[in-house]
Amino acid sequence: MGKNINRRGFFKASLLGAAAAAVASATVAQETMSPLVAEAANIVAPVKELSEFPYQVTDQYRRFPGNKIYWMRIFDTEDNKTPIKFLKDDVSEITGKKDTGKDLPLINAEYLGIKGRRATLSETGISYWTQNGGFLEGHRSNLVGWTRLEEALSEGGWSIELDYNGLTSPGNGPGGLNCQYPIDPKTNEKAKEPVWVPGLFNWDNSVAAMRRQMGQQYKFQSTEEASKVVKKATRFYGASLVGIAPYDDRWTYSNWARTRYQATKDVNGVTSYSSFNVQKFMTNKEVEVYGLDVFEADWEKYAGFTPKNVIIFAIEMDYEAARTSPSLISDAAVGKGYSRMGEIAYKVATFIRNLGYNAIPSGNDTGLSVPIAVQAGLGEAARHGMLITQKYGPRLRLAKVYTDLDLTPDKPISIGVREFCRLCKKCADACPSQAISHEKEARIQTPEESGDSIAAYTEKWQVDPGRCLSWMGYNAGCSNCIAVCSWNKIKQWNHDVARIATQIPLVQDAARKFDEWFGYGGPVNAEERIESGYCTNLVKDFWNNLDPIN
Numbered sequence: 001m002g003k004n005i006n007r008r009g010f011f012k013a014s015l016l017g018a019a020a021a022a023v024a025s026a027t028v029a030q031e032t033m034s035p036l037v038a039e040a041a042n043i044v045a046p047v048k049e050l051s052e053f054p055y056q057v058t059d060q061y062r063r064f065p066g067n068k069i070y071w072m073r074i075f076d077t078e079d080n081k082t083p084i085k086f087l088k089d090d091v092s093e094i095t096g097k098k099d100t101g102k103d104l105p106l107i108n109a110e111y112l113g114i115k116g117r118r119a120t121l122s123e124t125g126i127s128y129w130t131q132n133g134g135f136l137e138g139h140r141s142n143l144v145g146w147t148r149l150e151e152a153l154s155e156g157g158w159s160i161e162l163d164y165n166g167l168t169s170p171g172n173g174p175g176g177l178n179c180q181y182p183i184d185p186k187t188n189e190k191a192k193e194p195v196w197v198p199g200l201f202n203w204d205n206s207v208a209a210m211r212r213q214m215g216q217q218y219k220f221q222s223t224e225e226a227s228k229v230v231k232k233a234t235r236f237y238g239a240s241l242v243g244i245a246p247y248d249d250r251w252t253y254s255n256w257a258r259t260r261y262q263a264t265k266d267v268n269g270v271t272s273y274s275s276f277n278v279q280k281f282m283t284n285k286e287v288e289v290y291g292l293d294v295f296e297a298d299w300e301k302y303a304g305f306t307p308k309n310v311i312i313f314a315i316e317m318d319y320e321a322a323r324t325s326p327s328l329i330s331d332a333a334v335g336k337g338y339s340r341m342g343e344i345a346y347k348v349a350t351f352i353r354n355l356g357y358n359a360i361p362s363g364n365d366t367g368l369s370v371p372i373a374v375q376a377g378l379g380e381a382a383r384h385g386m387l388i389t390q391k392y393g394p395r396l397r398l399a400k401v402y403t404d405l406d407l408t409p410d411k412p413i414s415i416g417v418r419e420f421c422r423l424c425k426k427c428a429d430a431c432p433s434q435a436i437s438h439e440k441e442a443r444i445q446t447p448e449e450s451g452d453s454i455a456a457y458t459e460k461w462q463v464d465p466g467r468c469l470s471w472m473g474y475n476a477g478c479s480n481c482i483a484v485c486s487w488n489k490i491k492q493w494n495h496d497v498a499r500i501a502t503q504i505p506l507v508q509d510a511a512r513k514f515d516e517w518f519g520y521g522g523p524v525n526a527e528e529r530i531e532s533g534y535c536t537n538l539v540k541d542f543w544n545n546l547d548p549i550n
Helices: 007-024 026-044 104-111 121-132 148-165 206-213 223-236 278-284 328-353 369-375 417-424 426-430 465-475 492-503 511-517 526-531 534-544
Strands: 177-180 195-198 241-246 255-259 262-265 271-274 292-296 309-316 359-362 396-403
Touching (some): 121 148, 206 328, 223 241, 223 309, 223 328, 241 369, 309 328, 328 396, 369 396, 417 492, 526 534
Antiparallel strands (some): 241 309, 255 292, 262 271, 309 396, 359 396
16 A cells, blocks of 8 residues: 555646746647646645745844835935945846946946946936936937836826826825815916815825714624625726735834925926926036935824734736837836826725724835735745745836724735745846846845844845945936846736746756746847847737737
């Protein structure tokens, strides 16, 4: 009997054979092997539910300050006094390749007419915003994928985030603010001056208080029922994935910050407010930012309650657009994701408030989204610092709603991402500025290694935001790390093959190659993606194919 194989063991062995066949043949895998590969993955590398937060956070960890978010530091007047400094000046000794990012601050400075020094953080960030908005001619504006056509698509994608969410994408908070021109309902005349109004990420819980005062607070039979209902509503409003995490004070910023604004007038004399001096920039490309206002992170003071749980959801980014990276069409996908974050979070918060419970919708403001998503079982933190989910990989945006509604939290999970990232390194190779670590193992980062804009004393791979933003300032956007990621697929079986590979020592080193054999993601080399015509062809396909790929 010892040599006999039971039915499950035989089935398992058969499925491993099917998985191997799927890896060996793209045609067979796509047409006939998907169910077998998925079943094999569930047996060999099942999704594991974990009892605790899966990554080490030492006792030295302190809550991350909101005013030190790298995108917020763009508007810090102190950061505009000195040139950008990378965590490592030259990474060629580590990678064994030419450092393609080290000269970007100098190139960005020269593009602004600055001679003899590197660009500051503010100069780099404003270059990104103004190129992205079409106010500064981009480096690649003569190429397919960076023309006024693609700029307009990007601006449309970002429009809800910029005009109605309140621009929380850099981390502005608490809540978002918009500057709008009121309309006189009797005359339909627009006011001569704008006013500030709350955005979609507003912190107004007056509806919840009214429902309670009217005795209309909805009572669930159990926290499990409440969780099921909240998840259903969140998916109904448009979320691709949703999970629930217990409120964990570690992930709330130690302070909240908002950019300062000053009034400016355009060529038609129309007043608007900006966080940098538009006239100086448009006249001679001189960058002057107005600084930050910093607030204490006090839930009771600003929200009127202390959260018990966090509803965190993911929004799928457009696959067809994201794969054109680093073109502006991929940036349009990012902007569209941010715009939908505000819409869905507002609806979820409104739903909860009308049940008689407090809710605070949040984008990148208020707290760290990735560890909350990990805690809620949506996926795992990856080499590039983003969340990877089983269904969408890293091709998503995250938003959250804090609430005092009693819910049953989800558990963290393991789907094999960390094991895969140890060996793949594809995102690191594809990063034009080499901002992503090539180290094999994730590890605890000290403050010296992390710099001011990365939370120290947590287990992760190092990502250099200065390098990342320097390329964004040059290119007007980038999603290469998402586009090439082996988990960024629209067919589930590819993810399952990756999960199997993480568990089989003989093929672990070839895990990344599975993806490349099937032709997904395109050239890994950043310049080759453009020079080979790969990006140009995908941009043309995007405009010519009316039906989206799904």
